Amino acid sequence: MIVVENLVKYYGEYQAVRGVSFEVPKGRVVGFLGPNGAGKSTTMRCLAGFLTASSGKASIAGFDVFSDPIRARRQIGYMPESCPLYPEMRVTEYLKFRGGLKGLGGSECRRRMDYVLEKCWLKDVKRQLVGTLSKGYRQRVGLADALLADPPVLILDEPTAGLDPTQIRETRKLIRELGQEHTMLLSTHILSEVEMAADTVIIIYQGQVVEHGSLDDVRKKHKNQNLEDIFVRLTGQEGI
Amino acid sequence: MRPLFALIxxxxxxxxxxxxxxxxxxxFLLVTGHLFYLVLTGLTKPGSSGIEYPMQALLGDEKFWLVFLFIPPLLTMRLLAEERGTGxxxxxxxxxxxxxxxxxxxxxxxGLFYVVLWLPTLAYLPILTDMRTPEWNPQTWTFGIDPSPVLTSYLGVLLAGGMFLGIGLFVSSLVKSQLVAAMISMVVSLVFVLAAFWRPDLDTGSLTYRLVYFISVPEHFRRDFSRGIVDTRHLILYASITLFTLFLTVRSLESRRLRA
Incomplete structure (x- = not known):
């Protein structure tokens, strides 16, 4: 579903992503791990089409994200890090606008809006201005937006960052549910989250993939250590 | 097309x-209303003194353009700069x-909002057309003023506005702060307005005047649009700068993806 080959991204002189390759088959929920600045967000932005890679290839459901960007983006529901929204719009207005951008027609858009409002527990605040919502609700609006056009692939950049424990639990539950129907790439640095929601992990460090495999395989390979120890060892900070 | 309509x-x-x-x-209403008041005073003054071209008194004045200068940047400053700023x-x-x-x-x-801005000024026209017919009669449909300068003036306003909005949109795509976007687009727009202020000092036959006349929007309105003349040079200037700035804005968005 998601194929990345030798992806390289330079920011000026600095090489943020150095030849990342991986493949995500249909129906998998992949936890995308790595320390801050490892290149997680950059890789995801390249996949979502916000950034153009310096070299390498990436495709979503068979559509190349560089040569066929519109069709590739139709396959993706993307939630950017920190989830930027328009504060002056109401939740329903925002979702209607996003639905239009994604090419949803009137009745279909209303149907999908009802579905995502229900699914993301936004029913109570749907008439509220986005600017007045708390962080947790905004995150849900972002998630609702990603789900709106019912895309086969979801790319979520730190969906639980900045949430309180109850909200994290709710979001996790939602992610687990969504994982039944969508292929998902989920970046985070909360390791327990990956263990709960994902079936596959990709660990990225200094712009390179250092580990990729199903959760069980990775554990087995590293002599049944827990994920945190594996993560710390692979990202070279063992002494701490 | 649906995404485009949703965005508009x-x-x-x-x-x-x-x-x-x-x-x-x-x-904007305050300024145009005041100009309209001046036109009406001029038109109704007893005696031989008066206004030859009412539209020229409305739009040909460079002081109007100095105020106008602030409007397109205010409309365009948030378009892309705000989106970049907030992510x-x-x-x-x-x-x-x-x-x-x-x-x-x-x-x-x-552009649509810019049109809305001008819509209330249409209310002035029935009053002007009524000037010389004491009892206005829709059946006879007589114009108190010549209608063609009105039409050409609005054509000019529409296209010149497009040019200023294009400049503002391009500048907005380059910066993250709305304030900076507004300031820079005002300075750039000033090039097309400022030249008119040299006019009194220039010999109209000189090469300098002819060059200045090419880009000076208030001069276009004073000499041509407000007198019912459509000079294609002005239209081509406005249209080409509009298209060029829009092209540059698309390129500027594309380069965003390549950098960061």
Whole structure:
């Protein structure tokens, strides 16, 4: 579903992503791990089409994200890090606008809006201005937006960052549910989250993939250590 | 096309969700209303003194253009600079919409609001056309003023506005701060207005005047549009600068993806 080959991204002189390759088959929920600045967000932005890679290839459901960007983006529901929204719009207005951008027609858009409002527990605040919502609700609006056009692939950049424990639990539950129907790439640095929601992990460090495999395989390979120890060892900070 | 329409609708309605729109509308009405008052005073003055071209008194004055200069940058400053500043550009550019559609949507949204800005001035026209017919009779349909300068003036206003909005949109795509976007686009727009202020000092036959006349929007209105003349040179200048700035804006969005 998601194929990345030798992806390289330079920011000026600095090489943020150095030849990342991986493949995500249909129906998998992949936890995308790595320390801050490892290149997680950059890789995801390249996949979502916000950034153009310096070299390498990436495709979503068979559509190349560089040569066929519109069709590739139709396959993706993307939630950017920190989830930027328009504060002056109401939740329903925002979702209607996003639905239009994604090419949803009137009745279909209303149907999908009802579905995502229900699914993301936004029913109570749907008439509220986005600017007045708390962080947790905004995150849900972002998630609702990603789900709106019912895309086969979801790319979520730190969906639980900045949430309180109850909200994290709710979001996790939602992610687990969504994982039944969508292929998902989920970046985070909360390791327990990956263990709960994902079936596959990709660990990225200094712009390179250092580990990729199903959760069980990775554990087995590293002599049944827990994920945190594996993560710390692979990202070279063992002494701490 | 649906994404484009969704974006136009959002950009247009966004103006009414912020105070900027209302302030601009109010100031603009105040200025044009005052100019209209001056025109009416001139037209109704007893004796032989009067105004030859009423539209020239409205739009040919360079002082009007100095006020006008502030309006397009106020309309365009938030278009892309705000999205870049708050990060919403990321969700916009990752939705299935082409870069040129993003630019076109924002430009048309701003253009529609610009048209709304001018709409109230249409109310002045029935009063002007009524000037010399004491009892206005719709059946006879007589114009108190010549209608063609009115039409050409509005044509000019529409196209010149497009040019200023295009400049503003391009500048807005380059910076993150709305204030900086507004300031820079005002300075750039000034090039097309300032030249008119040299006019009294220039010999109209000189090469300098002819060059200045090419880019000086108030001069175009004073000499041509407000007198019912359509000079294609002005139209081509406005249209080409509009298209060029829109092209540059699309390129500027594309280069965003390549850098960071």
């Amino acid at each position: 609708k959002r950009e247009f309605t966004a103006y009414f969700l912020s105070p900027v729109a209302y302030v601009t509308l109010a100031v 919403t550009l990321e969700s916009l550019l990752t939705s299935p919409i082409r870069d040129w559609q993003v630019v076109a949507g924002k430009f048309i949204g701003a």
